[in-house]
Amino acid sequence: MDKRILSEFIDAAGDGNVLYDEKNLFPYKRGSIDGMEEMPETVIKIFHEKSISKVMKIAHKYRIPVIARGGGSSPTGAVVPARKGIVLDMRPLNEIKVNIDDGYVEANAGATLEEVNRELKKYGFFFPPDPSSVSISTVGGAINENSGGMRCARYGVVKDWVLKIDVVLPSGDETSFGESIYKNRGGFNFVDLICGSEGTLCIVKKAYLKIMPFPEKITRIAGFFNTIEESANAIFSIRKNGLNPLILEYADYYGIKAANEIKKWNYPEAHGGMVLVDTDYGENYLNKILKVLEENNAFKIYIPQNEEEYNNIFEIRRIAFAAPGILYSGFIDGDIVVPLSKLRDAIEGINQIRMKNNVYIATCGHAGDGNLHPQVGGNPNNASEWENAKKSVREINDLAVRLGGSISGEHGIGKIKEEEFVGQLKYKNQIKTLEFMKSVKKLFDPENILNPDNFALGGNYD
Numbered sequence: 001m002d003k004r005i006l007s008e009f010i011d012a013a014g015d016g017n018v019l020y021d022e023k024n025l026f027p028y029k030r031g032s033i034d035g036m037e038e039m040p041e042t043v044i045k046i047f048h049e050k051s052i053s054k055v056m057k058i059a060h061k062y063r064i065p066v067i068a069r070g071g072g073s074s075p076t077g078a079v080v081p082a083r084k085g086i087v088l089d090m091r092p093l094n095e096i097k098v099n100i101d102d103g104y105v106e107a108n109a110g111a112t113l114e115e116v117n118r119e120l121k122k123y124g125f126f127f128p129p130d131p132s133s134v135s136i137s138t139v140g141g142a143i144n145e146n147s148g149g150m151r152c153a154r155y156g157v158v159k160d161w162v163l164k165i166d167v168v169l170p171s172g173d174e175t176s177f178g179e180s181i182y183k184n185r186g187g188f189n190f191v192d193l194i195c196g197s198e199g200t201l202c203i204v205k206k207a208y209l210k211i212m213p214f215p216e217k218i219t220r221i222a223g224f225f226n227t228i229e230e231s232a233n234a235i236f237s238i239r240k241n242g243l244n245p246l247i248l249e250y251a252d253y254y255g256i257k258a259a260n261e262i263k264k265w266n267y268p269e270a271h272g273g274m275v276l277v278d279t280d281y282g283e284n285y286l287n288k289i290l291k292v293l294e295e296n297n298a299f300k301i302y303i304p305q306n307e308e309e310y311n312n313i314f315e316i317r318r319i320a321f322a323a324p325g326i327l328y329s330g331f332i333d334g335d336i337v338v339p340l341s342k343l344r345d346a347i348e349g350i351n352q353i354r355m356k357n358n359v360y361i362a363t364c365g366h367a368g369d370g371n372l373h374p375q376v377g378g379n380p381n382n383a384s385e386w387e388n389a390k391k392s393v394r395e396i397n398d399l400a401v402r403l404g405g406s407i408s409g410e411h412g413i414g415k416i417k418e419e420e421f422v423g424q425l426k427y428k429n430q431i432k433t434l435e436f437m438k439s440v441k442k443l444f445d446p447e448n449i450l451n452p453d454n455f456a457l458g459g460n461y462d
């Protein structure tokens, strides 16, 4: 980068907060997905809210691409600086203020959801959305990905919990959307627009998030099944019967096997997979859930009796997500969502793709809301293996769309699913959506400097 411009950024962000040596840039070149990386030219660490606007004004003046980065855990390439330019490292901006009286927490974009919940726990409250990546997922990243997670079955996704956001526009101008009150009408709902915008519209500085008192007593149950029909029916029945679980998760045979291998455990490697349920509704609901599992022939049911077992059962589900990344030299993320009644067809369809393409897939997911993560293993340095993995993911995405679902439930489109996203819009006769998206992008960011190319906004897919 031109030395003169660099010194303007140093003036704006503070000496020592602007990195340009290759060894310092290295950690910022990728997200959590394999096979996609690009080195930024410069990284600017954001310690103060005021620096963001100053930095954006300079970037805007020189038309330099900027990408905001929280924990960098995006599995879709959304956080990869594809056009080089500047990465804004938001992590240092992490102040959290709890306001119990008015029922919200005020958190800077760089605070992780775990940090937010640690603070809230002191008051007996919590912020419900909980991606499995809570320890790295930041408030800014989770808003921009409209993240979900384990507790979606009960509480929904991040957008359902955001009252207000303070933002910096690509021009450097500052504004805020929404209000830190529980009801608010007037104008378009810009908070919802920003939730899930994948860093393409504005930089989130701070958010005001709704909070909930902590559930009193949680009981955890895991059922293991011989067939996919049985496990899918169990999930379907729990929802259909209004048993409103706190979490309703799934891990398939390959996920359980991977957890056993990695942790040296002995949990049943069930061909129908494991259904994991948390409930906080007391004995009556617990019994009803147990009845559903039994009626659907769960051959083994665990109700953990100590903290270790309570955590280990949960860990099976977590490891199932990461298994291909641990057992293989690379993986491609799957994030499909289907109507609940089609869950069985989706899991069986994934199995058929696995056999047909002879590829490693471990499937887990937030099955309670129809969201599955078929994680496909492969070596990005082995061209034919990697192509086979990519082809398998494309086929899985196709399957989801044909079943009336979508190619992304919570991880977004990023830079790896753009073509399929456009395909989905065409299939559903919704291509107007893309036109509107491009118009909205132009309104916020006429110079196209904020995370350009992400989210099907830069490509030509006519």
Ligand SMILES: Cc1cc2nc3c(=O)[nH]c(=O)nc-3n(C[C@H](O)[C@H](O)[C@H](O)COP(=O)(O)OP(=O)(O)OC[C@H]3O[C@@H](n4cnc5c(N)ncnc54)[C@H](O)[C@@H]3O)c2cc1C
Residues within 6 Å of the ligand: 031, 032, 067, 068, 069, 070, 071, 072, 073, 074, 075, 078, 079, 090, 109, 110, 130, 131, 132, 133, 136, 137, 138, 139, 140, 141, 142, 143, 144, 145, 146, 147, 148, 149, 150, 198, 199, 200, 202, 203, 204, 205, 321, 322, 410, 411, 451
């Ligand atoms: C092991 C693992 C488990 C996961 N589990 C889940 C899960 O259960 N549920 C789920 O929904 N997701 C999950 N994810 C995906 C990911 O963790 C979430 O999308 C997460 O919320 C992203 O947060 P982040 O801070 O890492 O964002 P980043 O990866 O840093 O960024 C994501 C996007 O947000 C933009 N962005 C970041 N901060 C800002 C900001 N302040 N202003 C504007 N734009 C910004 C970036 O430019 C990028 O486009 C998982 C990922 C991993 C690796």
